[in-house]
Amino acid sequence: MPNISNRAQQMPASPVRKLVPFALQAKQRGTKVYHLNIGQPDIETPETALNALKNIDLKVLEYALSEGNIEYRKALTEYYHSLDFTDLTPDNFIVTNGGSEALNFAISTLCDDGDEVIIPEPYYANYNGFTSAFNVNVVAVPSTIDTGFALPPIEEFEKKITAKTRAIVICNPGNPTGYLYTREELQQLADIALKYDIVIISDEVYREYVYDGKQQISMFAFPELAENCIIIDSESKRYSMCGVRIGSLITRSKKIHDAxxxxxxxxLSPVLLGQIAATAAHQNDGAYIRAVREEYTHRRNVLVDLLNAIPGVICPKPKGAFYCVAELPVDDTEKFAQWLLEKYTLNNETIMVAPAGGFYSNPELGKKQVRIAYVLKEEDLRKSVAILQDSLEKYKLEFNL
Structure with a gap:
């Protein structure tokens, strides 16, 4: 048998996907599973994008330019100009195979073996995989559910900075928490990045979906970070086109860009067909985004209000993205999530949630928390919360909690 590398053996399993075999078995038994575990929207992709794919008139599906085709980079430039970042040109963009590849490029560009990135937690679980693949260490700064997962005190970040620190990674608005950083919080991060000459990697793929009249503030709004900032963007969630795998790494720093x-x-090349679809998606006039934002706002309100009505459940109301983190009155949410799929049904239905331990560097911090994605229609969210409430009662009885 061939040897498997230490790198492969140390790659962490996805907390979102490792319960998939249990969900498949439940479905094979005839159980309907409501998927609250993954950020796959049920929102329809814009017709402009779908029609662009249907009407392709190409004789050869050739390589795209390594940096991305100019038509799409021009569309991205116009989009960022609409956000008032009018200094950007197509040369600031590198098109990637999803936001995930953009994050990989950012980490591999900035970090050597044994270097460190600081991340407020809980954080997007795949950050662990991206850093592990390059032998880069995550240094976590915990936030708490009591504050709605606000940015921890900046002093806590400063304590973690060492000679090996290369970047601070944030997701704004956040996955898994839905927290939306304030201008004051972002300014503190900008100041500390400049003080120690490190880079802010700002994952802004949920930028459009912020609520209650709030606006997302990009790290590009801090021009002093021109040499110390990378933006990660993606079309996956903006236009509900996760399968096209189109993201981008954007920076004002020529040094970072060239590396x-x-x-x-x-x-070699980002996805050609994905760029065609994404270019067409950007032809929408904004009505699509406004309608989707309104739908997510309604779903969030329904879900969070119902969750907080369950005895023992604590769920801060997120200001962005389409996730929330809820604390449940159970002993271990990983055990509970597996039990939901293996042992429990209500009217032959159950739910799948993402245990939050996988979103922390120390899983114990999330042992009683789950991430829930409100990517289902209202009727299904209501059914899901009813299932959750019933299952909590039965779980506590079964395990004498």
């Missing part, structure tokens, strides 16, 4: 381009050239 990241070496990785882009090594992997």
């Amino acid at each position: 990241a381009m070496l990785f882009a050239q090594a992997r």
Whole structure:
């Protein structure tokens, strides 16, 4: 038998997907599973994008440019100009195979073996995988459910900075918490990045979906970070087109851009068809985004209000993205999530949630929390919460909690 690398053996399993075999078994038994575990929206992709794919008139599906085709990069530039970042040109963008590849490029561009990135937690679980693949260490700064997962005191970040620190990674608005950073919080991060000459990697893929009249503030709004900022963007959630795998790494720093381009050239090309669809999606006039934002606002309100009505459940109301983190009155949410799929049904239905331990560097911090994605229609969310309430009562009886 061939040897498997230490790198592969140390790659963490996805907390979102490792329960999938149990969900498949439940479905094979005839149980309906409501998927609250993954950020796959049920929102329809814009017709402009779908029609662009249907009407392709190409004789050869050739390589795209390594940095992305100019038509799409021009569409991205116009989009960022609409956000008032009018200094950007197509040369600031590297198109990637999803936001995930953009994050990989960012980490591999900035970090050597044994270097460190600081991340407020809970954080997007795949950050662990991206850093592990490059032998980069995550240094976590915990936030708490009591504050709605606000940015921890900046002093806590400063305590963690060492000679090996290369970047601070944030997701704004956040996955898994839905927290939306304030201008004051972002300014504190900008100041500390400049003080120690490190980079802010700002994952802004949920930028459009913020609520209650709030606006997302990009790290590009801090021009002093021109040499110390990378933005990660993606079309997956903006236009409900996760399968096209189109993201981008954006920076004002020519030094960072040119280094990241070496990785882009090594992997040859971002997805051609995805760029065609994404370019067409950007032809929408904004009505699509407004309608989707309104729908997510309604779903969030329904879900969070119902969750907080369950005895023992604590769920801060997120200001962005389409996730919330809820604390449940159970002993272990990983055990509970598996039990939901293996042992429990209500009228032959159950739910699948993402145990939050996988979103922390120390899983114990999330042992009683779950991430729930409100990517289902209202009727299904209401059914899901009813299932959750019933299952909590039965779980506590079964395990004498």
